Amino acid sequence: MSYERMGNWRKTHTCGEISLEQRNEEAILMGWVEDIRDLGGIKFFTLHDSEGMIQITAPEGKVEEEIFEKIDSISKESAVAVKGKITEAEQAPGGVELIPEEIRELNPAKTPLPLDPTGRVKADLDTRLDARLLDLRRPKPSAIFKIKHLALQTFRNYLTSQGFIEINTPKIVGTATETGAILFPISYFEKEAFLSQSPQLYKEVLTGSFEKVFEVGPIFRAEEHDTRYHLNEVLSADIEMAFATKEDVMEVLEDVIVEIFERVKTQASEELEALDHDIEVPEKPLPRLTYEEAIEKLQEKGEEIEWGEDFSIPEQRLLGEIIEEPYFIIDWPTREKPFYIKPHEDNPELSHAFDLLCREIELVSGGTRIHEKDLLKKRLKENGLSPQQFQYHLKNFEWGLPPHAGFGLGVERLLMILTGAKNIRETVLFPRDRKRLKP
Amino acid sequence: MSYERMGNWRKTHTCGEISLEQRNEEAILMGWVEDIRDLGGIKFFTLHDSEGMIQITAPEGKVEEEIFEKIDSISKESAVAVKGKITEAEQAPGGVELIPEEIRELNPAKTPLPLDPTGRVKADLDTRLDARLLDLRRPKPSAIFKIKHLALQTFRNYLTSQGFIEINTPKIVGTATETGAILFPISYFEKEAFLSQSPQLYKEVLTGSFEKVFEVGPIFRAEEHDTRYHLNEVLSADIEMAFATKEDVMEVLEDVIVEIFERVKTQASEELEALDHDIEVPEKPLPRLTYEEAIEKLQEKGEEIEWGEDFSIPEQRLLGEIIEEPYFIIDWPTREKPFYIKPHEDNPELSHAFDLLCREIELVSGGTRIHEKDLLKKRLKENGLSPQQFQYHLKNFEWGLPPHAGFGLGVERLLMILTGAKNIRETVLFPRDRKRLKP
Structure with missing residues (x-):
């Protein structure tokens, strides 16, 4: 050569x-x-x-x-x-x-190439990922990442303009954040450690000094199952706000989502064209549905779902068809949500949690958090977690941690909506799942 | 309560x-x-x-x-x-x-507090980190993170304005990038995996499609030693450019460094005042010293250093006193640099690597990379690495990977310069090192 x-x-x-x-x-x-x-x-x-x-x-x-x-x-x-x-x-x-x-x-490139670089001969996603360099040289796959760039810049610039400060929380952590999600263990010298599944606890604490914080960073979940919506390593765009409730952060979320849709529609029109995809900028305020209303709407359509159950992908798809998208589901059952979500005072079975959905995809989870130490200890125990293990975190609640609220947005899931990608693996340069750890 | x-x-x-x-x-x-x-x-x-x-x-x-x-x-x-x-x-x-x-x-806050929140009674860094929420409520520590925010925004916005695209490379990786650095192993289902110590190989490959890429993300190194300049988890600000040499990326680096210094000086003047720290905006072009000239300057000052050796912290400090800061050291011995750095064609003992230093601190490492597959295989072997293990990476070099160059900037080390912080732990919200994994 x-x-x-x-x-x-x-x-x-x-x-x-x-x-x-x-x-x-x-x-x-x-x-x-x-x-x-x-x-x-x-x-x-x-x-x-x-x-x-x-x-x-x-x-x-x-x-x-x-x-x-x-x-x-x-x-x-x-x-x-x-x-x-x-x-x-x-x-x-x-x-x-x-x-x-x-x-x-x-x-000089070696022949033959592992995939048709013009994209005229279709290749399946695994073949494309095995020759990702050639794949990304084509307009369609590369357009996804140009839109990702624009979406991330818009998220950060919008929040910066609103007085939020960027934070970087540890990805190597000593304890789990939530029950349920499965952690990747790390050999951290002589100690036990894990990969962070969420910046949740850190960002909550930081509202007690910076008030308004955001982070865009990787999160890690050892999901065993293979779906079009899950990967083991994804980007999470998080905010957390002091002296605020879920209503306040839902407004921030609406603003930032609309800003992202607007910019992508106007500044990435060539990329959308390459992807043969069009998006509509949602109008504020986005529809707000209570969890109970969502259950009722599904029951009316003949779905067999009971109060207290989570929605399946087909049920979310059905809701998306009934309601204008994207839409909020608020007031979830407390037992469906993590320990740090604030229950309603007059009805502790309901929580101040919200999700933002679009099509069948859950894009965002958020809510008002608990800032009272005793209530948080109680909720930890009810979730089968030991307050002793969270001692280091609980101390912060004695130091004037303010009432606060926030959300976490799944960047790749938002990209699926913005680009029309059918599989989350298309929205990640080198996706990580149980079957794929290349290179 | x-x-x-x-x-x-x-x-x-x-x-x-x-x-x-x-x-x-x-x-x-x-x-x-x-x-x-x-x-x-x-x-x-x-x-x-x-x-x-x-x-x-x-x-x-x-x-x-x-x-x-x-x-x-x-x-x-x-x-x-x-x-x-x-x-x-x-x-x-x-x-x-x-x-x-x-x-x-x-x-209501509980009394007594673990540290004097006014900062009048001095506390050591460990005590401050144990009550980080209270610590960060004070003007001085919080100013560091306001400057960090500004520096990161400036880095991204400047590169975006120059046509670079943001990338997010995997933090869970299957193989090591470089020899020497120590990796954290992860239990990744049934496979062996590690935490990424650098986006190096990924960003190189991506120049073959996006041409100009940048990433700001965490990197992980299992440094055993306890110094003022090292942590196990830090932020790295990386760029990589197609159809470019080290001279081209050194110019990009000069531009972005000067832009960051300028913005911090003008837009973070209150924070600098809170930190009782002043910065001078460096003038372009920054001084360029060959490795050989640096050795000679140190020998003239009576240092016992021989060609081929790396510089110690005191030697770097001495160089910083001799030369106007920040300054480049170029043309390093090939054996001192990683396998992917391009050797000089007329003298393979020298490489197209550069470092940017300020005071005693190495801020940036970069260089022209090898884009020829055979040479890269040879260099892997000379570094005791197996081309077989890098097979997945080497394939890319058969698919028209362009000549390219880039650098990685240590964000926290730059913050030490910008804020006057004496210990890198002051520039991280929740620092990670062998002794500290809290919470």
Whole structure:
């Protein structure tokens, strides 16, 4: 394998930005070789980079003989640099092409490739994930991550504009946060430790100093089951607010969700087009349904669900069809929610918890938290957890921890809604589940 | 313990924003009680929140008898809500005070507190970390995290403006990235897995589709030793760029570092003042010293260091005193750097690696990477690593992986420079090291 040097060449343009305006300019372009066509007296290939593509046209006699020959030897998806002149060309896509003066093969690709890089021959997700580099070089999969970038920036910038401060809580933790979820154990020197399943307890404590905090970071859950909605490692976008209740954080959530939808719709229109997906910006306020109303609506539709049960995916899908999306379900049974959620004072069977759903997908969980130490100890015990184990956490409640509320948003699940991805694995660069730990 | 309800009260102002302009307005303030003084006919306390503080003044006869009595029972650092009128007061800090009409004790603090919340009585770092909530309620420790927020936002926004895309690489990984560093093993179902010590290999691969990528995320290293500069879990701010060399990424790094220093100096001047710390915005280009020149400078000063050795902390401190800071050291011995760093073509003993240092602290490591598969295999073997184990990674080099370069910046170490913190543990909310895994 021989590699030509980039030397002092640097990109002067991206392939996507070249238009008739740059006609007759000299350009150095770098990217990957796509379709190569040899029409005898004229050879073409398309060069694409992360921003778009352009046609490279080599008419015999008009380009150096050496270049004319070289084009035959280039394999698809090789990384190349091309220097040449931007030329008007009616037949070319975008009305311009590049007439090459020099081509450098920076990294020739090996043939055959494990998947069709144009995406014309469909590959299943596992094959695509095994050749993720080639997969992500295509407009459709890469559009998902450009939208992810925009959604994350919007989340952070919006919360920053509202006076929230970014926090980074530990991912190596000494104790479990919630009952039920399964933790990954770590060998942490001589101690027992786990991977954090949620920033919950830390972010609650930090409302007692910073008041309004957010975090975007990985969370880890040892989910054994294989569904389209679960992975062992995902991103969670969390907020927590002092001197606030669930109603306050539901308003923040509505604002940030609408802001994300708006920005994606307007600033990622090309990506949505590549994905052949359209989104509607939801209108505030989003519908609010009590848990009891949701149960009743499902019973009316003939579903066999009783008060106290959680909703199945098909039931959530049915609710999504009945109600305008996205929508809140509030006032959940206390026993369905974690120990730190505040029960109603007049009816402790109900809690100040909420979920935000869209289609069949649960996007967000949140609620008003307990800030009274004695009540929290009681709720720990009722959940089969030992207050002794949470002693370090409970101390904070003696130091003026304010009333507070917050939520955790599943970033990849939101991406499924924003991009139309059918499987959560499409929204993660290198997804982690029980079956897949590559590389 | 009795808790008064917040009810429908919400903050109308932050304590910090009230000035003479709001004189005679009704306000609801929420925060924590500081100094309480009883001068007989008049009682005062200061109320502080995350944004500042204000004096609450209760003159006998001018406030309800009940409120006048209540002030005596409030303990320091209790979370309270106060409703009252903003009133001009020449003697009060800021020229205004609040005359209370109603006070609600939302969460009374227990006495005695484990540390002096005013910071007047000094506490050691371990005591402070054990009562981190109280510690972070003070201006000095909290200023560090406000600056951290600003530095992270600046890093991301600057790179976004330059066309970089945010990536999130797995923290649960199947293989080690580098030799030398010690990994934390995880029980990942039936498989062997580790906590990621660097996004290095993933970000390199992703230059082959997105070209310019960045990530801010946790990295994990099982450092056994206890120094002021190391923790087991820190944040790394990484970039990687296609069709680029170390010179290109050093320019990006200079730009982003100067941008961060500028923003912190101008937008966090209050925080710098609270920390009693000043920073100078470095001038571009930053000094570039070859490894060999650095060795010579140290030898001239009488240090016993030979070519091929790494610099000790005192040697780095000495270099920082000789050269204007921050400064680059380039062209490191290949054997001192990881396998993926590109050696010089004309002298393979030297590598295209660079470090950025400031004071005695190594802030950034980066370099031009190897994009040729055969050379990478050779370097793996020379480092005692098995190409077989990196097979999944090596495949990418057959698929047109472009020439690329990048760096990783230690966020907490940069914070030490920006805030004057003497110990890296001060720059992490809940630091993780062998001795400390709380809570």
